[in-house]
Amino acid sequence: MCVNHLKCLSPVILIFITFFVFSATSYTAVEFPGRQRYPAVPFITMTDLYKSFNNVVIVDVRSKYEFDTLRIKGAINIPLSSKDFVEKIRELRATQNKKIVLYCNGKTCMKSYKATQKCRVNKIKNVIAYDQGVLDWAKRYPAKSILLGKTPINPKHIISKKEFKTHLIKPEVFEVKINSKVAIVLDVRDPFQREALGLFIGIEKRANLDDYTDLDLYISKAKRSKLPIYIYDETGKQVRWLMYYLQQKKVNEYYFMEGGARAFFDGLRKKYVR
Secondary structure, eight states: OOSOHHHHSOHHHHHHHHHHHHHHHHHHHHHOHHHHHSTTSOEEOHHHHHHTGGGEEEEEOSOHHHHHHEEETTOEEOOTTSTTHHHHHHHHHHHOOSEEEEEOSSTTOOHHHHHHHHHHHTTOOSEEEEOSHHHHHHHHOGGGEEETTBSSOOGGGSOOHHHHHTTEEOHHHHHHHHHHSOOEEEEOOOHHHHTTOOSSTTTEEEOOTTOHHHHHHHHHHHHHHTOOEEEEOSSSSHHHHHHHHHHHTTOOOEEEETTHHHHHHHHHHHHHOO
16 A cells, blocks of 8 residues: 555656646746736636625726726726825725725736735735736626626627737837828827927827817817827827727727837837947
8 A cells, every 4th residue: 555645656647747737837927927926916816706796895906097998897996006096995995894806907917916015015904906807807797897888898899909909000100100191190198108298299189098078179170081090108008998989989090109109219219329
């Protein structure tokens, strides 16, 4: 009779088990890079969040603009970027005994980890991250999601990476295009990101994504005059959410600067700085 079960296993089986465990761990690290980067941050899986949906408080730590576009049903919005983030979470904790779950866009978005870590540093207890994000959630649980104010959503209306990429153009191409044809050019960066510096002075207009008033005016002008719209943000990520609004408004021709203003300036540095 074999007392030590591991010694009874053949070397081939042991190698297989070791390979399987290593592969599973490596896959998780690749799929959820934040778990490796923030090992002390507790997280909840999508399935477990759904099971405990009515027993937790769900907080969206993205911008109001992203929250208003697509969110988990019942979630409240406390942006990580807001100055009073910790204060707001602390106030929420004081009125709730339930576990607080923080989420952002998806598996490669670090905001849910950063927000949870910030809460831990500030001694706010029972706060965890849902790190698979709102995009995967909306595809699996459309009845528990809100898209542009409507629920349940149609998962087919979730914009894929492939579809998004069809509207991206390189910074150098973007610059050539806006200088060679009549078009509407919009800078949709946050005010603090602009630092009073526009990329295309005299050509571009500014629009605030947290207030669609100006944006609607430019959209109306573009549709009325049949002009294309060229849009850039800071990093090329915010515009993906803007695409939902443009589709809702039935805008036909629009393009985004791939990588945003940051990629534009990186290109200039590579070109002129030796």
